[in-house]
Each structure stands twice: as structure tokens, then as C-alpha cells.
Amino acid sequence: MATIVDCPTCGTKVEWTEKNKFRPFCSDRCKQIDLGAWAEEKYAIPAVNLPQEPDEDNSSVQ
Template sequence: MVICPRCGQPSLYAPSNPARPFCSMRCKDVDFGAWANEEYRVPDESAPLADDDAEAN
């Protein structure tokens, strides 16, 4: 058993659960919708471009 990353309920992590690691297809679909709507973001840790560099590109 694992915890569903969407709702926090226990979820069976086995081939018999097509929604794994989610507890249901609903949680899987809601999570996919959040990705599609760009609700999850990866932080950008790169250095900001200087004004001179931005004009050169």
C-alpha cells in the first residue's frame, strides 16, 4: 500500500490497480488535469539574463 498523491487515501500499488500510484482513476485524472493546467511548476534556478545578454539573443 502507498498513499495516493492526490487525496492521501491508501492505494494498492500493484498491477491490478490501473490508476497506480493513485487510488482511483478520478484522482489520476484530476492530477493529470492539474499538470495540463500548469498548476504544478518546476522552479527555475538558473541565473537571470542580464539586459545586454537578452538583447544579443
């Protein structure tokens, strides 16, 4: 039995099999829409803000 997933773009149910060359998308169109959204920076991976440590090289500069 094949795993069924939702297309990330349109929500259509899609079989996750080797026959589906667009997986996890349902079509090339949905795949291209998703790629375009990444290119337009509509998606972003959240950054982790780490505390800033004083720069040792600049501490001796007056």
C-alpha cells in the same frame, strides 16, 4: 506483501501492485484531477537560474 502508498490527489491508502491500473492514484478520477492540475499549470518543476554569460556574438556589435 504489497507496498502501500498514499494517493497523491486524495491521500487514500493504495496498494502498489500490477492489479491497480491507476497507481499511484486510487482511481481514474484522481488520476484525471492530477492531469488537469498539470494542464492548468498548478504544478511546476522549479528551474535553476544559472548566471548569464555575456553573448560573444553581441559583444562586437556597436
